[in-house]
Every structure is written in C-alpha cells, then in structure tokens.
Amino acid sequence: MGPNGAGKTTLLETILGLLKPKRGTVKIFGHNMRRKAQFIRKMCSYLPQDFMKDSDEPFLVKDVVAMGIASNRDFGKLREEDWRMVYEALELVGMLKFSERPIGKLSGGQQQKVMLARALVRKPKLLLLDEPFSSLDKDSRRSISESLLPYLVKNGCTVIMVSHDLTFRPAVCDLVIRMESGRIVEVAET
C-alpha cells in the first residue's frame, strides 16, 4: 500500500527484473534474479496496472490468455492440454463465455479479468498483481479476494498485491507493506 508515486509499481518491476536495482540484489525463492532471470520468470506472473487494450486490438480473449503459456513453451506452440488450461483460467475469473470475443471490445473490468486469467494460466509460484481491482465491481472484487486468492495461496502460490482498498484485503494476507516516497516505511503482520 501507499500513495500515488510511492514506488509500488517500481518495486514490483524491480522484483521481476524489468527494472535494474541501483544497488542490492533481488532473490526469488533463493535464486538471484540477475543471473537466472529466464528461469525465474517462468515461475512468475505479473498483472500490470495499465492493462487496457486499444479498441481495435484484434486478438481474441482466448488468444490473449494463451499468450500467458506460450512464453513457457518451445517455439510458443500450445498443446491440447494447454488450451484446456486456457479455458480453465477463463472459467476461474468468470470470463469463459467471452473467449471468442476480441479483447479490445470488452469493458475495462472485463479486460482486467482476462489479463488476470492470462497471469493465472501460467500456474505461477509467484504472482504479482498491481491494483487488480481497479476496474472491478464489488462482487468481482469480493469473489477474487475471498475465493480466488485464498485458493491460489492454499495451493502454494505467493501473491504480492498492490491495493488501495483495504476493505477487500484477502483473509489469507499475512503481511501489509506500506510505502512512501520510494521507501518501505512499515511492514506489519496481520
């Protein structure tokens, strides 16, 4: 948590190795991110804050989600089993019925759910979510924070989520990290 400009997105992108730390090293599950970026990224998923697609974006919803797996497959080639996972991920976020629609023609909240499915389909061990609720209605926020996130955590996924909205703090949340002006100012156990 933290005000606009506190450095939350910067921290997530530094963890993932998209930004280079000025000093220090990032270790994920004990692995040095700089040395093993390719290997570690396969275990990570990232849902960025600015997820909106242009309205003329031609990719279908199912293809956008499939891209989440393609980067982990040789030559990006998907197997039948992979497509089953694509539909499973869409089902998890309640977007299965939109799978044949072009992503650009969906509403902001619907696009956000599809991007969440794209993050989930990789079955990550580390999931980074940057304000995943920003465009979602109350029911969707509740269902993601009360059932989807606890389900992931129970199955061994570590989730780091940026959120302004503590009302929807998942029950499984065990640390709240507060940032201000580019620094971590508080780490509180809940």
Ligand SMILES: Nc1ncnc2c1ncn2[C@@H]1O[C@H](COP(=O)(O)OP(=O)(O)OP(=O)(O)O)[C@@H](O)[C@H]1O
């Ligand atoms: N590529 C960049 N080059 C220079 N400064 C940057 C860059 N990206 C972000 N910043 C600056 O770093 C600070 C932290 O930005 P960051 O996007 O991490 O904030 P945030 O906590 O995610 O804010 P918000 O709640 O608005 O998403 C801001 O002052 C921003 O202007």
Ligand SMILES: [Mg+2]
């Ligand atoms: Mg941000």
